[in-house]
Amino acid sequence: MASLLLGLAALPKPAGAAVTGATLEADGPVTRLILAVPDGATWRVVAARSPNRILVELPGRTWRIRSSLPGAGRVRAARLERGRMRLDLSAPVALRSAQASGGRLVIELEPGTAAGFARLAAGGRAIAEGGGRTSLPLVVLDPGHGGRDPGAIGRSGTQEKRVVLAAAQSLRRVLESGGRCRVAMTRTNDRFVPLAGRVEFARRREAALFVSLHADSAPGARGASVYTLGESSDQLAGALARRENLADRAGGLRLPPVPPEVQAILMSLVRAETRIGSARMAQQVVAELRPDVPLLPNTHRQAGFMVLKAPDVPAVLVEMGFLSDPRDEAALRRPEHRAKLATALGRAIHGWLDQRQHTGHPMGHPSGTSLG
CATH class of the missing domain: 2.60.40.3500 (Immunoglobulin-like)
Structure with missing residues (x-):
């Protein structure tokens, strides 16, 4: 034998x-x-x-x-x-x-x-x-704008694309040091990425969560806020979504037309599959940001941002502040303020991942195999 x-x-x-x-x-x-x-x-x-x-x-x-x-x-x-x-x-x-x-x-x-x-x-x-059961969940960070699309520009000349990239890199370090998830970024340098490409980046890698970072412009608005997909909750939310969704046009991308009835079906599927996970993440973000940074009233809002439309990846868009407000602009220019934001967002993401693990709720793929 x-x-x-x-x-x-x-x-x-x-x-x-x-x-x-x-x-x-x-x-x-x-x-x-x-x-x-x-x-x-x-x-x-x-x-x-x-x-x-x-x-x-x-x-x-x-x-x-x-x-x-x-x-x-x-x-x-x-x-x-x-x-x-x-x-x-x-x-x-x-x-x-x-x-x-x-x-x-x-x-x-x-x-x-x-x-x-x-x-x-x-x-x-x-x-x-x-492979097997060893894979950690993947979180995709999406610094808005980039390349030929600078995004909002503050009174002091601060470009949104640079501020959000620096903040995303800081958040990536926070998450990687925690060792509880893998991290990918839709861009790691000053380059243009189409909106549809950002969504596909997360879907192709079977991400558990998608977090888009922005610092927009809106007269009279100040403070951080978080958005999930839905009908625009107010005039400001609708205006921000329309402007962000035009970023592809600024970057030279032409998207094929989609019939309104198809859009309605897709929106229905998106809401059904991502509403719970996205809303829970938004709640975590608000709770963690509140002690550390000024917040926009009605902090959790809804709008039709294109980057939130992946049907199988819970997603939030975080407005870290408004470059149109001199106080927000000055704060976002400071590395220590961006680090404070990154730490708070890191706590929110870790809390969301813990909740996902303990509840077993289908908030994204249980064991993706991609990393960035």
């Missing part, structure tokens, strides 16, 4: 249990590794230093690929090492996303900073993982 067991153990594993393909490519600033993996395979991505490198692990899987790949983008060299893929870096990177579906594991790296990569590598923990 012992010899029979030894003989069985020595047999090669079936092809379905192996990694059977690997491609490394550069796509503009993004460096992309694509692996052909078994469906449901457990995987981990780890950052390490001295030298800077990314390690891709698939426990219990054999690798039936070439032992090395030509470098591309910010990866100087890629090779198999002790049953895992090692990516040696030529410059610091950040993890844009990591997603496994349809027999493919796709890992996207983008330019990062030395300090940011050091934070990723701290502690030796996985910066992305999936």
Whole structure:
């Protein structure tokens, strides 16, 4: 019997249990590794230093690929090492996303900073993982505007696109340091992203939550507020939604016309599938912001923002303040105020995730496989 067991153990594993393909490519600033993996395979991505490198692990899987790949983008060299893929870096990177579906594991790296990569590598923990029951929920942060679309501009020349990106980066650090979720951002630099592309970014990665950050302009308005999808709750909400939804036109995107009856059906589905999760997140945001920052009266509002229309991802849009108000503009220019906002929003997101876990309510995908 012992010899029979030894003989069985020595047999090669079936092809379905192996990694059977690997491609490394550069796509503009993004460096992309694509692996052909078994469906449901457990995987981990780890950052390490001295030298800077990314390690891709698939426990219990054999690798039936070439032992090395030509470098591309910010990866100087890629090779198999002790049953895992090692990516040696030529410059610091950040993890844009990591997603496994349809027999493919796709890992996207983008330019990062030395300090940011050091934070990723701290502690030796996985910066992305999936398969089995190991995956943490994914939160997508959406800094509004960008590129040719500056958004609102304050009296002192403060551009909305810059303020919200800085705030999103601060919130990302808060969430990643908590280790309770994975984080992706729709943009990490000054570039234009179409509104539909922001929504699709979250849906494609099976995000548990979508948080869009803005700092708009509205005469006479001051203070933070949070929006969920619905009929505009007041004149201000409607005006803000109409202006934000025109951002695609400013960026040169033409969306195909959709018949009104189709819009009505889609809106009905959106409300049915996201109302509870989005509303609970809005309640968390208001509760956490209230002690720390001025709030707009009737703080939780509803409007038809396009970025809130994903049918399967709970979503909120946070107006951190109004650049048309000199007091809000001055506050949003200060890193310490943005850090205060990020800390409060981090508490809100963690509270929402805890509630989601304890209630088992279907607020988004229970175990997405993507990271950013």
